[in-house]
Amino acid sequence: MPNLEQFVDFNPEKEIPNLHGKVIFITGGTSGLGRASVIGLAKHDPAHIYFSGRNSEAAQELIREVQTEHPLVQTTFIKMDMTSLASVKKACGEFVNDRLDVLMCNAGVMFIPPGVSSDGFELHFAINHLGHAMIINELLPVLRKTAQLPNSDVRVMSLTSTAWKSHPKDGVTFSTLRTPQKGFMGALLRYGQSKLANIVYAAELARRHADSGIKFISVHPGASHTPLTTRPPLHLKLLVIIVLWLMGATFMEEDKGRLSQLWAAAGAKKEQLTNGGFYMPVGRLSDDRLDETASSPELAKNLWTYTQDVLSKF
Template structure:
C-alpha cells in the first residue's frame, strides 16, 4: 500500500526546521508536519511571504508555526538564523534542507559565489553544520537534503565551481543538485564515524509542479523551454505529492542514513516514495570528501 501523509507518525513535542517553507514543496512539508503536531520553523528569505504561509497553514495546524528569517545566499544570514534557533530551541528533531533556485542566469550571492551553488548547496551546508550540535543532542534527529533527478546529469566542476570561465544555467543547477546529494551522503558517513545516531538522507520530488518552473522560464526567456514545460505538464505531480519523498525520509521508521528517497514510478518522475538510484559520483568517497573540504573553505568553517 502506498505511503501517504496519513502514515506520518505523531510529531507532537518535536521541532522541525524547513527551509523555503513559504511555497511549493517546503509549504507542503511544513503543512504535513504541523498537522501532525510538530513545531515547525518556517525558514524563509522574505518576511511577508513567510507570514502569508503561516496564515495559510495556521487554520489546520495542530503544532506551532514560527517564522525564522533566512537567506541561504548570505552566509551571515545563515549564521544568524542558526544562532536564533539555538536561542529559541532546546531540541531540533528535523532539518529539512528544502529551499532552492533553478536555472538562473549567472548571478552572485552576497559572498560572491555563483548563486545556485551558494543557495542550493553552500547555504544548506553551513546551516546543517551550525545546527549539528543541537541535532546530535536530540534523540532520533534527521537531516533531509532535497536534491533533484537533475543530479544524474550533474558534474562538480572543481576547476570552475563558480562558473567564471564558462556558465550554463542548467549545468550550474545540475551541479548544485549533485552537490546536495554528495553532501547528504558524506554527512551520513561523518556522523557514522563519530558514533552519532543522527541520520542524514537525500530526497527528490520527481517532476513536481512548483514555482521553480515558471521562475526558470521567466529567467531564461526562452520560448522552447516554455513549450517543453507545457508538453511535459501531464507528467507533473502536485507539490503535495512531490513533498512525499522528503516527508518519508524525515519520518518513516524504515529508512536508513545515506539513502536517497524518490518517487518509485516512471523513472523516478512521479509516484509514491521509495528508494532512489544514486548518481555514480555520490558513490565515490574521494569526490564527496573533496567537495566537503572545499565547501568548508568557502563557508569559512574549520
C-alpha cells in the same frame, strides 16, 4: 517505457504518527513544496515548526493558516538570505529551541540566470549547497543533542533532483565555482552540479557522523508545479517537459509532490531509512541509480574539504 515517478502507496494522513513534542525546521517554507510540507506536518501536532524564506508577508499568511487549523502548533519564521553565508549563519542564531528532530533542506533555485552570490560563488551552488551546508553545520550541535534523547528519531534530508545527472563531467567544477559558470547549456550544468552536491554531501555527512544517531538522506520529490518550475525561461521549461516525457513522467501538483519529503520526514519508520541513502518517490532507495561520479569517495572527500573550508571563513 517505465514511469520513474511511479508512487508507492503512502497516505500521510494515516501513516505519519502523532509528532507530539517534535521540533521541525524547513528551509524555503514560504512557498512551493516547503510551504506544502509545513501544512502537511502541522496536521500531526508537532510542538514547533520553524521555517525560513525571504517573503515575510507570505510567512505571516502561512503562520495564520497553521494557527487557525492547528492552534497548539507553534510556528516561527526565520528570514534568511541564502545567497549570503554570513546572513545564513546569523539567521540560524534565531533558532532558540533545545531540540531539533527534523531538518528539511528544501529551499532551492533552478535555472536562474548566471551570477555569483554575495560571497562570490556560482548562485545555484551557493544557494542549493553551501547555504544548506552552513545551516547543517550550525544546527548540528542541537541535532546531535536531540539524537541522544531516549527514543530519539533525528533526520536531516536534502532535497535533490534527477537533474543531478546533468552534472559536469568532473561532477563539481571546483576551479570555476567562483565564476558564473556560463556556457552552452550552462543553466542545466549549474543546476545539475548543485543537485549532485546535495546527494554527495548527504552521503558524506552520514559517513562522518555515523556515530551520531542522526539519519542523513537525500530525497528527489519528483517534478512538481511550484514557483521553482514555473519561473525558468521558456526554452528551459520546454527542456524539462521533454526530459520528463522521455522518462514517462509528468508534473504533479504540490499535494502529491510533497509526499516524498513527508515520507522521509515522518512517514517512514527510523529503521526503514538507510543512512546516506538517495531516495526516489516515494521512499524508494535508489543508490543503484547513481553513476560513478555520484558514488565517488574522492568527489565526496573533495566536496567535504572544499565546503568545510568555505564555512570556516564565516
